[in-house]
Amino acid sequence: MPIVRNKPNSCHWADREIGVPGRAESPKRVAVADGVGKTAIVRMDGPIYDLGMTIEQSGSAQAPSATKVLSLVNLCKRYGQTVAVDGVSFEVRRNEIVGLLGPNGAGKTTIINMILGILEPTAGTIHIEGLDIATQRGQALERTNFTAVYAPLPGNLTVYQNLRFFGLLYGVRNLAGRIDEVLEQFDIARFRHTKCGVLSSGEQTRVGLAKAMLNQPHLLLLDEPTASLDPASARDIRAKICAFAGQEGVGVLWTSHNMVEVEKVCDRVLFLSHGKILLEGDPKTLPREYGKETLEDLFITVANEPLTLGGNGA
Numbered sequence: 001m002p003i004v005r006n007k008p009n010s011c012h013w014a015d016r017e018i019g020v021p022g023r024a025e026s027p028k029r030v031a032v033a034d035g036v037g038k039t040a041i042v043r044m045d046g047p048i049y050d051l052g053m054t055i056e057q058s059g060s061a062q063a064p065s066a067t068k069v070l071s072l073v074n075l076c077k078r079y080g081q082t083v084a085v086d087g088v089s090f091e092v093r094r095n096e097i098v099g100l101l102g103p104n105g106a107g108k109t110t111i112i113n114m115i116l117g118i119l120e121p122t123a124g125t126i127h128i129e130g131l132d133i134a135t136q137r138g139q140a141l142e143r144t145n146f147t148a149v150y151a152p153l154p155g156n157l158t159v160y161q162n163l164r165f166f167g168l169l170y171g172v173r174n175l176a177g178r179i180d181e182v183l184e185q186f187d188i189a190r191f192r193h194t195k196c197g198v199l200s201s202g203e204q205t206r207v208g209l210a211k212a213m214l215n216q217p218h219l220l221l222l223d224e225p226t227a228s229l230d231p232a233s234a235r236d237i238r239a240k241i242c243a244f245a246g247q248e249g250v251g252v253l254w255t256s257h258n259m260v261e262v263e264k265v266c267d268r269v270l271f272l273s274h275g276k277i278l279l280e281g282d283p284k285t286l287p288r289e290y291g292k293e294t295l296e297d298l299f300i301t302v303a304n305e306p307l308t309l310g311g312n313g314a
Contacts, residue, residue, distance in 0.1 A: 067093050068129070069219045069251030070115065075124035077110050077275075084110045086275040087124070092219070092251040097242065099262045099283065100255045102272030103303035108255050111272075112148075112221055115253075117141055128219055142170065145215055147208040148223035155197025159188060159207050162196055163214060170215035182210035185240065201228035209237060213244065220245070220252045226261065238265050259296040269295075271302045278302060 070092040077085040085107045092098045100108050113119040115126055117137050126133040131140035153162045160179065167175040183189040186206040191199060196207055205228045212220060225241070226234035242265060245252050256262050262269060263283045271279040279286065279302065283295050292298040 068127070069094050069096075070253065071125075071127040072111070072115075073125045075111065075114065075126065076122045077107075077114060077119060078122045083275055085114070085121075088272075088275070088277055089124075090270055090277065090280070092253055094218075094249045094251055095246055096267050097245055097252040097254055097265055099266035099269040100253055100272060101259075101262065101269055101299060101302075103299075106272040107275040108272055109223065110275075112146070112223060112253070112255070115219075115221060116144070116146060142215070143218040144221065145170075145212040145217035145219075146221040146223075147205075147212040147225060149201075149205065149208075149225075149227045150223070151208075152204050153196050153207060153211060156195060158193050158195050159183070159191045159199075159210075160193060162207065163211060166211050167214050172215050178214060182213055185213070186210045186237075202230065202233060205229055206233075206237070209241075218250055220250050222252060222254045224256055225254070226256070226258070234261070241265070257299075259294065259299055263295050271298070273302050 068091050072091070073089050075085055075088045076083070088107070088111060090098070100111065102108055110119065114121050115128075115133070117133055117140075128140040128143055131143075133140050153166075157165070163179045163182065164175065167179060172178050180189075183192060186209055188203065188206050188210060191203060191207070196204060199207065205225070209225060212222070220241075222241070226237050229237060238261065241252065244250060254262070254266060266283050269279075269281065269283045269286065270277050279290070279298075281289065287293060287295050287298045290298055290301070292301065
């Protein structure tokens with residue numbers, strides 16, 4: 001039976017068997033790969049079949065006492081002579097939301113993909129709660145989750161099917177109950193049996209966030225998490241993420257081009273330019289330190305005139 005695969009460079013994809021032409025039934029067997037590098041064939045009503053990568057079924061690991069959720073040291077990524085990430089070092093602490101900011105092409109997504117294990121660093125180290133991603137990848141990534149507007153969940157599956165599949169991949173305990181919780185939390189219970197592909201962009205964003213919260217991660221990576229939401233929904237989602245980070249001891253790495261949002265949400269921001277961290281500090285006070293009135297003004301300066309800000313790179 002032929003197989004159809006979504007875009008190979010997407011962080012979420014699903015292979016699906018094509019049924020009899022004209023039949024609208026849901027797929028019986030789906031191969032799903034998450035952005036954190038877990039892969040499996042999953043049946044709607046059956047077990048997981050491992051495709052060769054580690055799939056944990058024991059539930060979320062207990063968080064250690066260390067305050068660092070994420071630590072990057074001298075991280076580099078080169079493609080031939082092109083340097084995408086150049087000696088980046090930073091930390092995300094528990095109960096902290098860190099904004100990773102910069103213009104398109106600055107290296108933000110490359111850094112996130114290295115944290116997720118999708119890309120291998122040219123040099124440097126990544127630790128998630130003290131676990132080295134290079135040698136303890138499975139253990140490190142089961143503590144992590146991710147969502148981005150450019151990585152939608154498989155559109156041929158219903159909301160419930162997607163959450164069940166990813167819940168199985170993460171070994172979420174009491175999965176049915178946890179799915180009910182996130183459906184209510186993100187106000188998508190009415191879409192439980194709706195295929196993700198027919199949802200609006202804002203509704204798909206909510207489903208992606210529900211999936212990202214499903215395993216109650218210790219490290220939450222959010223790439224433009226409110227980009228497709230209306231202002232009221234965006235405010236609601238920001239409040240939910242902040243509450244989650246505060247109550248569960250989660251560290252959050254948040255990328256956004258919405259500087260008003262960043263100032264409201266983030267405890268600390270890192271400005272990235274040409275693969276290097278140029279500035280770091282409190283988003284409420286950092287602009288004044290560099291003679292700018294707003295964070296947006298500072299962002300534009302970083303994008304257009306980074307050399308005028310001096311070399312505070314990591």
